[in-house]
Amino acid sequence: MSQRLKRVRSDSLWLKRSSASVLCSLRSWAELEDLLQTKESPPSPSVTRAFRLQKPPEINRKKGKLIFFRDVHGWCPYSERVWLALELKGVPFECVLVDNLGYRPDWWYDVNPSGQTPAMTFLDGKTQSDSIPLLRQIDAEFPDSGPSLVPTDAQEAENAKRAVEGFREWMPRGARPSSRGAFLFQGGGAVPRDEFERTFDRLESFLQSVQEGKKQKGKESNAPMFMAGGAAPTLADCVWVPFLERFAVQVPLLHPAEAGGKEALCPRSDRWPLLCAWYDAMESLPVYAARVRGDRQSWTRVLGAAVGGGLEARVRKTVQASEREMEEEEAEAEAEDLMSSDAEVWSVYRSEVLKGRGESLPVSPSHDVAARMIVNREAMRRDFGGWKRSEGRETGKKGGRSEEEKDALVDAGLRMCVEAMIDAAGDNELVRLVAEESDPGVRDEAVMLCEYFPQRLCVPRDMGALSGKALRYRLKLLRRVLNKNLPSQ
Incomplete structure (x- = not known):
């Protein structure tokens, strides 16, 4: 038996959040962060939503990163043109997400009078928009990065x-x-x-x-x-x-x-x-x-x-x-x-990102999902609450659960989903053990989270296609385990 299995089997941890206590056998957020090294290996380039900024972001010439403005939903094909060019060239960039269909801060129109994405602030502080001219300028300003977008032949x-x-x-x-x-x-x-x-x-x-x-x-x-x-x-x-x-x-x-x-x-x-x-x-x-x-x-x-x-x-x-x-x-x-060929593609992508931008990524698509869940857990917790209300799926009403206890159940359910992504090598015994030893309320929340994530997932808004595939598959497996309908071994 692995040390991890021994630890889970022997240590039933009490999650304490304020006065709430929920019995579960899961890693803490700190343990998950240490395991994935999310501080050293972020899941993506720095991403900020435009509405959170009081003024336009400024170029940090020391970091040497462009500022790429793209649509928040990941729907805009014109933004995708520029995004692909940046990835192909291996050009370092920070990303600011702009809501083309909703609120846009006043400063956005000073940066880009058209109000639409994409736009790019280059290292000289000047901002350019319109996707095809942007492609040409990226290629011209970074001739030694990646393949040339304009053929020499x-x-x-x-x-x-x-x-x-x-x-x-x-x-x-x-x-x-x-x-x-x-x-x-x-x-x-x-x-x-x-x-x-x-x-x-x-x-x-x-x-x-x-x-x-x-x-x-x-x-x-x-x-x-x-x-x-x-x-x-x-x-x-x-x-x-x-x-x-x-x-x-x-x-x-x-x-x-x-x-x-x-x-x-x-x-x-x-x-x-x-x-x-x-x-x-x-x-x-x-x-x-x-x-x-x-x-x-x-x-x-x-x-x-x-x-x-x-x-x-x-x-x-x-x-x-x-x-x-x-x-x-x-x-x-x-x-x-689903996963074997994806792992090879991801490995090449990971090495190209490290070589081109000097950034490290998680070791696999499933670990990329786990890292994103960890980084964005507070936003996901709020969104999940709204989803449950819209679906009429509130839980915790029976048994006299307090609001703090309900929050703790959701927190544990989220950590169970992260566990499922981390143990994506096929350690179904571990997933089963965690599911069986957890508080029934945690299992209820985890089942709903297994439904919530695929419904809310939008690729490439939230993650890449390989990571999205890993999320759907692993949470489907977890849901089967939670429902006591285990896949054949």
Whole structure:
């Protein structure tokens, strides 16, 4: 038996918070912090919400970090363009989150008169906005960091230029370029199927011309399919990927399979093989796959929140069907299928971040989740309370629990979720032991937290796609344990 198991089995700790006492067998927050070394290995670059600041943040030239203003929800594809460029280049930055749909402090309009994201304050103190000029300036000011976003090869530079200049022309005509649901809607409805097909056809044709140019020069044609035709992503990939990433999830929901055999419309299909190869190339990039890209669950929910009018009922029905399908797929998946390849991608991402920005990250996606839970536990506790009230899920009414005792139960439930993330190597005996030895009230709160976190999670707002996947899987396992419905060993 491991020392950890011996300690848990022999030491039933009494959590004391004010006058509340709740029996549980969990690490304290201090022990969890020491275990993950969150002080030395923060889960992400410094992040601040704009509304908490009384004045614009100032550049700390000693630290040499840019200030990157992006949207608070992680929905804005224009912000994602810049975020990906910073990650690819390994440029150190601090992040300020701005609510494009809600309150923005007065100073924000002094920094950026348009009031929209993204924006960037560079080391000279000057602020630039508009995503494509920002990409060029980042590349120009940090020529020795990471790959160049503007290719040095003349043909590749021309390819990148064509892809960037063709963005608005190739996108669906008449579509709204808003940050939420960008290029999905026009007038009072969804962009027609044939307009999306035109976009995907144009991209496929462009990629075909890139491939033909490589063959004429005798270059390897089976290399990763980036837009400029080189071995690394460029400005063009940063410009396109946030939108095509969303299209791969959201367009099939707007144009699902129809009676008569017409399949759901999706850019990742055999009809556009080179475009599929480009998607694969982008997802092979650790900085994109591990942190910047969103996931199917989040983009499905974002679409559900964006639709309205006559579309609402039909699209919401499709969204609900997609969510049920995802739940079934997750239920059938095995742990090694979900986590083994992710661990390798995360390891590369972690080493690239350390090399590029000199920052250390947790050792795995599940530890990244645990670190975020620890750092943000007070905000999560408040949000969880609001979620319970909105869902009519208040607990602790029986047995005469005081408010302090209820708070202590939630605190212990949160720590149980962190335990589940830390022990993600598969120590199910430990998870079971903790669940069985804990106060029933703690188990009740933990069950609700296992439901709350996946519902509230938005990728990449809260964490990267790999971490989000780890959270969903591990908390599903914990919930099974808590419900005495253990998976086979």
